[in-house]
Amino acid sequence: MTRRSDSLPRRALSARLTPAQLLALVYAVGILIGTGLLHLPGVQRAGGAALTSVDLLFTATSAICITGLVVADTGEAFTRLGQVIIIVLVQIGGLGILTFGTLFAFLTGRRLNFSERQGLVAQLNALSVGGVLPLLRAILTYTLVTELIGAVLLSFRFVPQYGLGEGLYQAIFHSVSAYNNGGFVVLASGMSPYAQDPLVCLTISALVILGGLGFLVQLNYVSHLLNPRKNRLLVYSRLTMLTTGVLLALGTLVILVLEWENSKTLGALSTPGKFLSAFFQSMTPRSGGFSTVDIEAMNTATIFTLIGLMFIGANSGSTGGGIKTSTFAILVGSAWNMVRGRGELIVFQRRVLGENVVRAGSITTLYTLLVTGAFFLMLATNPKLGFTHLLFETVSAAATVGLSMNTTHLLNDPGLLILTALMYLGRIGPLTFAVAFSLRSTQRRNIKYPPERDILVG
Template sequence: MRNFLRSILASPPRILVLGFAAIILLGAGLLMMPFAHTQDVTPRFIDTLFTATSAICVTGLVVVDTGTYWTTAGQLIILSMIQIGGLGFMTMATLFAIALKRRISLKERLVLQEAFNQTSIEGIIRLVRKVVIYALSIELIGAILFAIRFMFDMPTGEAIYKGVFHAVSFFNNAGFDIMGDYRSLVDYVGDPMVNIVAMLLIILGGLGFVVLADLVDIRNPKRKLSLHSKVVLSMSGFLIVAGAVIIFIFEYTNGRTMGPLGFGEKILAAFMQSVTPRTAGVNSVDIGALRQATQFLLVIFMFIGASPGSTGGGIKTTTFTALIGAVIAMVRGKEDVVLFKYRLAQERVYKALTVTLFAFGLVITATMLLSTVEDQRFLMILFEVTSAFGTVGLSMGLTAQLSVAGKIIIILMMFIGRLGPLTLTYAIGPKQGRMLYRNAEGKIIIG
């Protein structure tokens, strides 16, 4: 038995998978306690499991309204799971180990390397310290700004509480809100302060901690932005601006969303809806009322997601950039994929293609399965599945209507989306030995 457990825990991907699963089960159990919910009847385990998975996987899809169904204690349990899920349970464990002055073992460093998607363990503990400092600092500033604004609409204590909750939720790209009645930020659609603070929290959480560390160190004249940071910043900026322009055009005359808003409010709403599908799950207009073209655009954005080492999901901006670079190189007849005058290793392009095809296959399979158990429009089902895989949390209204089978499918998609399809594959699959030979080269006709 001891050898069996040792073999299971020998793989960093398996430790991550089992660790996340254990915390989800613990959270689901806590949410079933009488002090966690406002109803007299104990919630079904499938509903608490769904909520716990959504919180740990920083998704934001909910089967019950967070602001009214759960008590303050229940909401704090959810908030704790969001923080653990956003930073990673190994980050939290390492933080406690550092506080207790305990040595971090090689295996723990390897797990952290897997969790942050790093290429080596060099400087991984310094990165953990930076992650915690940056996250808590940004969340604190966001909470203060939110609280100041909310004080105009509610008592001071409630304003501070909601400020903290939404700052942590938005920075971790979780999308949970306690505004009540599934409202999210609809009541603040034209409020500049709420929208700008929310978007900054979402963007900073989605850039990735490596990029944040790079941006902080850029003050040093001897330091330059890494290729990774340049790719993340440029692609993130392009997607946000391009998405806002397209949404502004598509929804300008939609009487159920942006039509009744003033010109400035339409710009705010367009940018918010462009930022949020990059795994945040916050909305300031009714997602179900958007035009189908806009909804499909959000599906594409949710599939792309945030950036590596961040609190977001999806195939990641760097993966998308590598694919675009490969297409451009092929069209131009070039052998190498070049980004910012740097050549990408062929292995990186293969990995980008593998991640994308894995993700595409998972979304297609889950969409087909969900279509068999839920009698809803195809776009609504595709939207729900992609939102779960990208750990986004946006919904066209299907989540609360899901059957038990549908909830299980979405739970699995949230779990896979948070860990990443490759991490799960490495955890489940056997360890491959080194190839001792290469097959003869063959040729097929492509295109």
């Protein structure tokens, strides 16, 4: 791990702390600062529900970990100042994860092989991205341009509705919230009036999906489109795009079929509205957190599908959460391989390394232990709330999705604190463990143990 020829410096970051520790520290400090800011006078609306310190800690964590779970309606509970603090926290949380996620892809020597790293470095250099600060600047620029386009599109709807000032504010807020997979909404009426509005739904969907792809995949695609010969599409980009597409399509289909006649969800909508809403509800668990339909009114089979989609989540190093599309794809591919009796996993004519399969399994195991452990505690501390409601809420927090079956405001303080820890761990955990594993697994062990073959599994 001492290659020095890269144009991305790694010693600046890892001078004292490991990158994983730095990430954990940055988000912890961000939560503390955010909580402090939300305690300022003039942040809470006078007529709204008086929020406790636990509520504000929860809100700040939800913002900086770009989750979107709320104990009270953001527009009702917070003044314009409070809302701006929240959306700035969302933006910082989003930029942080995009930057760390991209850096980590380079820091972990094993995650990108040398030739591909060189290729990506070239692609980054073409954008004048040659160090941490230039990379951050590139991500910032790219993010702001995307959010600006999103805001312009949304303003076509919101300015006529709310007037120029308020309309622009709403457009910017929700564009930022969407691209960062933030899930915060400050529309007085919520999202449901826009269930059949293609402009709002598709703009927000595009922002959420782009944010959920992560910077590397977006950069790779843009570079590829500009110069297909020079910049080949990474296997990682193709795999994650394929998985994203398949999950979107399957989710839309399931929701359409199960909710078509449910008068409380899709039943009341026009046929195009049904398709639009089904697509939107299929997109949002990964990990947008916006909803135009009351999830609590859905069939339990639909709700379970949403829980599964939330658990899988979006791409590595993106503003989305979950175990990540590539992790899921590798696990399923590897399992299918076993069914077919094949020894190696081949993806787009490339062999997936065994260590990547092991890592995918380990991340999923850790994530599952985290979610099940937290869910157990949620059941034990909030026994009056339903099993389904708490499971949905727990997975939503761990995968930093922000969808809720109208449960968050009913939780007691222990429940809120569990979810606070879960949003934090769900945000930094997978990236932290992945990078910690990659960096340290190259160290040699001193003791060599004989191999053990005689362990039966299954």
